[in-house]
Amino acid sequence: MKRIYAREEVCIACHLCEVHCQLAHSPVSDPVKAFNKNIPPLPRLRIEERRPITFSLQCRHCEEPACVESCLAGAIQKDPETGIVTVNEEKCIGCWTCVLACPWGAIRQDNARGHIVKCDLCPGRDTPACVANCPNGALVYVEGGD
Amino acid sequence: MTKTIQVKYLIIGNSAGGINTTEAIRKIDSDGSITILSDEPYPAYSRPLISKYLSEKRPLEKMLYRQPDFYERNNIEVILGKKAQKLNIAEHEVELADGTKISWEKLLLATGGLAIIPRMEGTEREGVFTFITLDDAKAIDRYLSQLPGGTVRAVVIGGGLIGVSVTEALVKRHVQVTIVEMRDWILNTMLDRDSADVVAETLRGAGVNIITGRSVTSITGNQTGAVGGVILDNGEPLSAEIVIVAVGVRPRVELAVNTAIKVNRGIVVDRSMETSVPGIYACGDAAEAYDFIYDQNRVTPIWPNACIGGRVAGQNMAGVPSECSKCMGMNSLDYFGLSVVSAGMVIPPEDGYEVLAARSNHDIRRIVLKDGRVVGMVFIGNVERSGIIRNLMKAQVDVSHFKKELLAENLNLAVLPREIWEPHFAAPKTGDREGERVTIGK
Numbered sequence: 001m002k003r004i005y006a007r008e009e010v011c012i013a014c015h016l017c018e019v020h021c022q023l024a025h026s027p028v029s030d031p032v033k034a035f036n037k038n039i040p041p042l043p044r045l046r047i048e049e050r051r052p053i054t055f056s057l058q059c060r061h062c063e064e065p066a067c068v069e070s071c072l073a074g075a076i077q078k079d080p081e082t083g084i085v086t087v088n089e090e091k092c093i094g095c096w097t098c099v100l101a102c103p104w105g106a107i108r109q110d111n112a113r114g115h116i117v118k119c120d121l122c123p124g125r126d127t128p129a130c131v132a133n134c135p136n137g138a139l140v141y142v143e144g145g146d
Numbered sequence: 147m148t149k150t151i152q153v154k155y156l157i158i159g160n161s162a163g164g165i166n167t168t169e170a171i172r173k174i175d176s177d178g179s180i181t182i183l184s185d186e187p188y189p190a191y192s193r194p195l196i197s198k199y200l201s202e203k204r205p206l207e208k209m210l211y212r213q214p215d216f217y218e219r220n221n222i223e224v225i226l227g228k229k230a231q232k233l234n235i236a237e238h239e240v241e242l243a244d245g246t247k248i249s250w251e252k253l254l255l256a257t258g259g260l261a262i263i264p265r266m267e268g269t270e271r272e273g274v275f276t277f278i279t280l281d282d283a284k285a286i287d288r289y290l291s292q293l294p295g296g297t298v299r300a301v302v303i304g305g306g307l308i309g310v311s312v313t314e315a316l317v318k319r320h321v322q323v324t325i326v327e328m329r330d331w332i333l334n335t336m337l338d339r340d341s342a343d344v345v346a347e348t349l350r351g352a353g354v355n356i357i358t359g360r361s362v363t364s365i366t367g368n369q370t371g372a373v374g375g376v377i378l379d380n381g382e383p384l385s386a387e388i389v390i391v392a393v394g395v396r397p398r399v400e401l402a403v404n405t406a407i408k409v410n411r412g413i414v415v416d417r418s419m420e421t422s423v424p425g426i427y428a429c430g431d432a433a434e435a436y437d438f439i440y441d442q443n444r445v446t447p448i449w450p451n452a453c454i455g456g457r458v459a460g461q462n463m464a465g466v467p468s469e470c471s472k473c474m475g476m477n478s479l480d481y482f483g484l485s486v487v488s489a490g491m492v493i494p495p496e497d498g499y500e501v502l503a504a505r506s507n508h509d510i511r512r513i514v515l516k517d518g519r520v521v522g523m524v525f526i527g528n529v530e531r532s533g534i535i536r537n538l539m540k541a542q543v544d545v546s547h548f549k550k551e552l553l554a555e556n557l558n559l560a561v562l563p564r565e566i567w568e569p570h571f572a573a574p575k576t577g578d579r580e581g582e583r584v585t586i587g588k
Contacts, residue, residue, distance in 0.1 A: 103537030
């Protein structure tokens with residue numbers, strides 16, 4: 001399946017991928033409204049950083065996802081067709097077992113809302129928002145292994 | 147006349163282990179007949195959510211582990227509310243209480259665990275409960291609802307995961323709870339003492355009374371014979387209207403005892419989740435499966451292992467060899483707003499282990515090493531990157547030369563050696579423009 005990969009050598013940790021991830025997952029598309037009038041959603045990615053290394057990290061949508069197998073509520077599922085691992089936020093009880101299970105620490109705790117958030121590869125877009133909006137081309141969305 | 151039903155795959159147990167087994171089977175064998183048999187009357191629900199039922203009356207529809215059409219969509223026959231009575235291994239048959247017989251080609255025993263009830267006076271009294279099933283939660287709810295007004299006091303016997311879970315639900319129902327834990331600290335199978343003290347502090351902050359190093363010797367009655375309190379082993383009496391026995395679960399092995407299936411504490415399985423009888427598998431709380439951190443078979447009654455074991459059992463049952471080689475104990479909890487995770491061997495059993503520990507405000511990190519490899523971990527407070535450490539443990543990476551980084555406040559993949567993350571995150575170097583490495587500034 002297509003996954004998001006990093007070109008760490010050209011990432012400058014500008015955090016625009018975070019901003020565009022938040023915007024893409026906001027109920028409104030206007031950035032001013034999304035960030036000033038509402039509480040924006042948590043970014044579903046992270047910036048890993050230990051200079052000179054920086055890169056943007058998203059869920060790997062693993063072949064045998066540890067998060068799915070660990071989920072106490074049955075809230076995380078891997079779509080058998082697309083391979084995309086998604087969470088049903090209404091079903092998630094915020095036990096954080098998947099947070100401990102994920103080998104990459106790619107799952108985020110939304111403490112305010114009591115559930116996890118994770119990368120969903122931006123359903124409805126050809127290219128995930130973080131990839132499409134990286135000014136340095138430091139993210140690519142291509143076929144690749146786990 | 148009794149009837150015999152013939153199925154290819156018979157699954158006894160309709161929870162995490164059973165469901166994950168059937169899902170794994172269906173990925174390989176789309177039409178072999180599957181029957182799930184359960185003595186519970188409900189479609190598969192998330193057992194850990196029974197605390198939500200008790201605290202907020204979460205309806206069953208919102209506790210379902212899979213979509214309501216799961217059985218139909220996967221072409222699974224499901225027999226609910228009926229108990230398997232007896233296994234006849236030579237005939238490949240199980241007998242139900244009503245005389246029905248089901249014959250199998252492959253059998254899975256995912257019968258779960260039963261609450262341990264210590265031998266003491268008064269356990270049969272009205273107002274004494276366990277907390278394992280939805281019916282347990284319903285019974286507690288009904289009992290609380292019919293108690294006369296005024297403050298209700300509960301004694302929870304056992305400060306393990308189930309004890310703390312029921313405690314939180316009861317506190318949300320405005321019940322005044324006292325936990326009585328026999329050992330010196332609560333949550334002692336998943337936490338070291340220092341870590342457990344932080345949880346205990348949070349519980350006390352929520353009004354919970356915790357007594358450690360004491361056990362309950364009897365449950366006393368009120369004038370009607372229902373629960374009136376308990377007596378501790380130092381003779382001290384505690385008044386209570388309700389008692390929850392939460393000292394642990396034991397594997398439910400009764401179908402397997404006195405058969406050719408090897409039973410130790412649980413039903414003994416190899417790494418393919420097969421019992422000593424070929425064609426018969428077991429997983430979940432009923433099983434005693436391989437734990438790679440301890441390098442031995444152990445009973446680890448936790449949800450994720452039931453799911454992993456179920457997947458492995460299902461693959462093997464459907465003819466695709468698979469092994470459960472990296473199973474370990476792991477727990478995560480969030481009670482009263484405090485996040486706590488633990489995995490592996492948290493308390494070193496002997497000399498020769500190294501413990502890395504860091505503490506700042508409410509954040510605790512504890513990492514146990516053996517020969518340079520992570521074998522145990524606890525994170526309290528900020529747990530978001532804890533999975534990175536568990537992955538190092540699972541992969542048995544030698545961390546000796548970067549162990550200090552594991553305690554770094556900004557723990558992230560970039561602080562770890564490149565070979566750990568690069569193969570998974572770096573853009574494939576394909577030669578076409580999209581994935582090509584570019585050099586800037588040279």
